[in-house]
Amino acid sequence: xxxxxxxxxxxxxxxxxxxxxxxxxxxxxxxxxxxxxxxxxxxxxxxxxxxxxxxxxxxxxxxxxxxxxxxxxxxxxxxxxxxxxxxxxxxxxxxxxxxxxxxxxxxxxxxxxxxxxxxxxxxxxxxxxxxxxxxxxxxxxxxxxxxxxxxxxxxxxxxxxxxxxxxxxxxxxxxxxxxxxxxxxxxxxxxxxxxxxxxxxxxxxxxxxxxxxxxxxxxxxxxxxxxxxxxxxxxxxxxxxxxxxxxxxxxxxxxxx
Numbered sequence: 709x710x711x712x713x714x715x716x717x718x719x720x721x722x723x724x725x726x727x728x729x730x731x732x733x734x735x736x737x738x739x740x741x742x743x744x745x746x747x748x749x750x751x752x753x754x755x756x757x758x759x760x761x762x763x764x765x766x767x768x769x770x771x772x773x774x775x776x777x778x779x780x781x782x783x784x785x786x787x788x789x790x791x792x793x794x795x796x797x798x799x800x801x802x803x804x805x806x807x808x809x810x811x812x813x814x815x816x817x818x819x820x821x822x823x824x825x826x827x828x829x830x831x832x833x834x835x836x837x838x839x840x841x842x843x844x845x846x847x848x849x850x851x852x853x854x855x856x857x858x859x860x861x862x863x864x865x866x867x868x869x870x871x872x873x874x875x876x877x878x879x880x881x882x883x884x885x886x887x888x889x890x891x892x893x894x895x896x897x898x899x900x901x902x903x904x905x906x907x908x909x910x911x912x913x914x915x916x917x918x919x920x921x922x923x924x925x926x927x928x929x930x931x932x933x934x935x936x937x938x939x940x941x942x943x944x945x946x947x948x949x950x951x952x953x954x955x956x957x958x959x960x961x962x963x964x965x
Contacts, residue, residue: 711837714760718753718833719826725749726822730815736792739799742818744790746825747783751776753829761836766846767907771832774853774903781857785864797940831904831917840910849906856900859885863893878945880952888961890952891937894928895959929959 729745754776761768795803806813866884870876885892901924905917928934941949955965 710760722822722826730818749825750779767838835908838911845909849903853903859896
């Protein structure tokens with residue numbers, strides 16, 4: 709019963725949270741807030757599930773590592789680079805494309821992000837309801853989560869250090885992990901989703917969690933992730949980025965061509 713209450717509370721939280729974010733965007737004309745809100749909603753949703761869960765102690769508190777710590781890191785990263793007066797180029801292009809009824813279309817976009825926040829926080833509800841004791845699957849899941857956390861943190865750090873240089877205008881970040889993938893941060897975002905079905909292996913709805921790595925791969929490769937990012941990089945860096953595309957793997961880590 710308490711889990712049902714938590715699911716309803718999380719659903720309301722996600723829609724209200726993105727409604728507030730849309731109103732903030734309406735005031736500032738900066739859509740970047742949608743990403744920050746998305747990450748924060750998953751963190752808060754996870755805390756709600758932990759507070760109301762009835763599962764084993766381990767499965768209740770492992771979600772403090774994933775997704776709560778994971779998306780708290782992402783939220784902080786997004787907040788750190790957020791500038792009210794400068795909207796990300798992806799969203800500038802989206803506004804230009806949605807030149808008619810822009811705010812109505814953005815409202816639908818924010819509500820869609822609310823649905824995604826609810827959907828991608830649901831694995832926590834499954835995991836925290838498990839009464840299974842710690843086993844080998846949990847250990848493998850934790851190892852995947854930790855390695856993915858290190859990978860995505862290192863990727864973001866390397867990109868941030870590259871952007872802080874004074875001579876990088878029009879140049880492409882191809883240092884560190886970015887030499888082996890054009891999107892190593894997205895790659896590790898994807899791999900961490902394999903931790904959920906392993907940790908929730910024995911949960912009643914644990915089998916559902918195998919859907920999430922597939923969904924995340926679809927979103928990153930085809931929808932909201934890489935396509936928008938690469939279009940923006942071509943607009944801002946031109947031939948330098950096209951050459952980077954020819955030499956470097958799109959997603960999976962691998963040697964330079």
